[in-house]
Amino acid sequence: MSEAVTPLTARWRHGRKHSVSTVAMPTGAQLWHRYSLVLAPAFIAGLGLVLWYYYNSLGVGTIAQIQVSSALDWETKLKPQLIQHLTIAAWSTLLVILVAVPLGVLLTRGGPRRIAPAVLAVANSGQALPAYGLLIIFLAAMGQGGRTVVVALVVYAILPVLRNTMVGLDGVDRSMLEAGRGMGMTRMQTLLRIELPLAVPVIVAGIRTAMVLNIGMATLAFLIGGGGLGITISSGLKLNQDAVLLVGAITVALVALTFDWFGALAERFLHPRGL
Amino acid sequence: MAGEPKIRLDHVSKIYQGAEGPAVAELTLDIDPGEILVLVGPSGCGKSTTLRLINRMIEPTSGRIYLDGDDVTDVNPDQLRRRIGYVIQQIGLFPHQTIAENVATVPKMLRWDRKRISTRVDELLELVGLDPRVYRDRYPKELSGGQAQRVGVARALGADPSIMLMDEPFGAIDPITRESLQNEFLRLQEELRKTIVFVTHDIDEAIKMGDRIAILGEQSVVHQADTPERILAYPVDDFVRSFIGAGTAMKGLAFERVGDLDLAPFDEGRNGDGKPVGTITADATLFEALEEMLRTADGKTVVVDESGRPAGVVELSHLSDALRTAQDEARRHYDELGAAS
Structure with a gap:
């Protein structure tokens, strides 16, 4: 599913368009949007099935070469790597949300708004740096291990969530805030009851992007001792064994697609009614 | 004027930092209970600013604001605004909330119980001419501009405030719908007898809606504040004369x-x-x-x-004769005022 890499702005506009013209007949984009929720899992299931047959046909632990059997063993290699991979992605995404959403809220308020461009520039550099370089910088600063990977990924993936939070909040029509304040809502009430609910689709789109980035980036975690499915891919390369490489790569792709689909579901179901 | 004014602005000024002159300079204005006072003037004269000073959406730089004789210049502005209805041109309905939820905004903040809120919402929707059974659970995007502003008015009336501030409420609505909304609103006001401050740049709307009209010039200086009849019959200066335009005497008819x-x-x-x-x-x-x-x-x-x-x-x-009488009456009125001061 190509949506994972759609640029943020395009994604945002797409979301808006979807929200504005719900009364009219669904356009092509909307139809695709609707069916993608069904098509994606079908595609994921198909790919999973292919992987399953391919994996079984290799005869891991029986007829396969000892190197292949060792690299692709489920209990000692693939399963722990998958768990590590998901743990890294989950923690980094969770931390990104915990940091970027409140920061985005703060940077769209009165005084702190002035430093927003500076903060965005820093966040931008996090994503502009080569991912590999970023990992090495944090390796130097924090040493080996999963914790370093998580911190590096947070820095890497903070931008989409931060920027979407700010864009989402700024996109809320000023007249609603004027009306809300005019009726005696406090600033906190306008934030919680009007701004955030209306910004949710855009914020969730940012989180979805960050999550998919993190799942992809966790593939590099093995470079600094963080584990993950990157180990299998790297073994495949080193051993020059295409089977190992394929199983590793397709597994990562399956994980990314699956979670992207969860993201799409969240976007769909967290979309405020009435929009 | 007999009795205590409902709203009193006492030498209220607003000076924006970095601006050349004050946006509102030393404005003193009394608004009587139950009247519609229309603030009218050219764009940029500060009429909206003046309106927003009353519910302190804009904080005055100096001067005092009284409601019912109480100085509210320093009270909590959020609490204050819950007592004052506020309608704006852009309406500002919350698109993610149903019509009922929108209308219930202020009662909910005041922590009314659910049953009371529900009854109140139905009552208000009836009042503005929308069938609650049809519209309660709809979302704002399903409404026409005119219907949306009806909901805007219903929402402003939520907790039955005695004061309503309306900033060009019918300004963005097509002329035919505007006409009917104006008429309905006047009929409503017969019943409700709210104290209303109404901002418009349209002198004809001012003449139609106002019990009194205050014609504001630069920096919200009041050139003339009086009944539409008197203003039409006897504009006090050239500014007022040119603002109300040609054919004013005939409008008085x-x-x-x-x-x-x-x-x-x-x-x-x-x-x-x-x-x-x-x-x-x-x-x-x-x-x-x-x-x-x-x-x-x-x-x-x-x-x-x-x-x-x-x-x-x-x-x-x-x-x-009628024109002359109106003119004479107005002139006599202003002569007396002049003599008294």
């Missing part, structure tokens, strides 16, 4: 009813000579009488009673 005139008797021989003579009823305005005279190219119009029988005749001289 719309405030007087044919029934209040001392009609000339209907004379079968003189009036019934077969020429096409327009007829009107006693509750028509003098403006309508004039229109009828122009239409029939006749210097008079026959007034008929409910059964269609002629009851008398309005003549052109009635109209010029």
Whole structure:
């Protein structure tokens, strides 16, 4: 599913368009949007099935070469790597949300708004740096291990969530805030009851992007001792064994697609009614 | 003016940092209970700023604001605003909330119980002419502009505030719908008797809606604050004269009813000579009488009673007398004011 890499702005506009013209007949984009929720899992299931047959046909632990059997063993290699991979992605995404959403809220308020461009520039550099370089910088600063990977990924993936939070909040029509304040809502009430609910689709789109980035980036975690499915891919390369490489790569792709689909579901179901 | 004003602005100024002069300079204005005061003036004269000073959406730089005699210049602005209805041109309905939830905004903040809120919402929707059974659970995007502003008014009336501030509420609505909303709003006001401050840049809307009109110039200086009749009959200075524009005296005719005139008797021989003579009823305005005279190219119009029988005749001289009387009355009023101060 190509949506994972759609640029943020395009994604945002797409979301808006979807929200504005719900009364009219669904356009092509909307139809695709609707069916993608069904098509994606079908595609994921198909790919999973292919992987399953391919994996079984290799005869891991029986007829396969000892190197292949060792690299692709489920209990000692693939399963722990998958768990590590998901743990890294989950923690980094969770931390990104915990940091970027409140920061985005703060940077769209009165005084702190002035430093927003500076903060965005820093966040931008996090994503502009080569991912590999970023990992090495944090390796130097924090040493080996999963914790370093998580911190590096947070820095890497903070931008989409931060920027979407700010864009989402700024996109809320000023007249609603004027009306809300005019009726005696406090600033906190306008934030919680009007701004955030209306910004949710855009914020969730940012989180979805960050999550998919993190799942992809966790593939590099093995470079600094963080584990993950990157180990299998790297073994495949080193051993020059295409089977190992394929199983590793397709597994990562399956994980990314699956979670992207969860993201799409969240976007769909967290979309405020009435929009 | 008798009794205590509902709203009193006492030498209120607003100076924006970095701006050359004050946006509002030393404004003093009393607004009586139950009246519609229209603030009207050219764009940028500070009329919206003045309105927003009352509920302190804009904090005054100096001066005091009183509601019901209480100084509210320093009270908690959020608490204050829950007592004051606020309607804006852009309406600002919350698109993710149903009509009922929108209307319930202030009662919910005031922690009314659910049953009371629900009853109140239905009552308000009925009041603004929307069937609650149809509209309660709809979302704002399903409404037309006119319907949305009805909901805007209902929402502003949520907790039954005694004061309403309206900032060009019908400004973005097509002329035909605007006309009917204005009429309905005036009918509503007959019932509700709220104290309303109404901002517009449209002098005709001001004349129609206002019990009194305050004509504001630069920096919200009040050039004239009076009833529409008096302002039309006797603009105090060139600014007011040019703002209310041409044909103002004629607009004043719309405030007087044919029934209040001392009609000339209907004379079968003189009036019934077969020429096409327009007829009107006693509750028509003098403006309508004039229109009828122009239409029939006749210097008079026959007034008929409910059964269609002629009851008398309005003549052109009635109209010029009415204009002169209004002018004289207004001049005398301002002379007295001048003498008193």
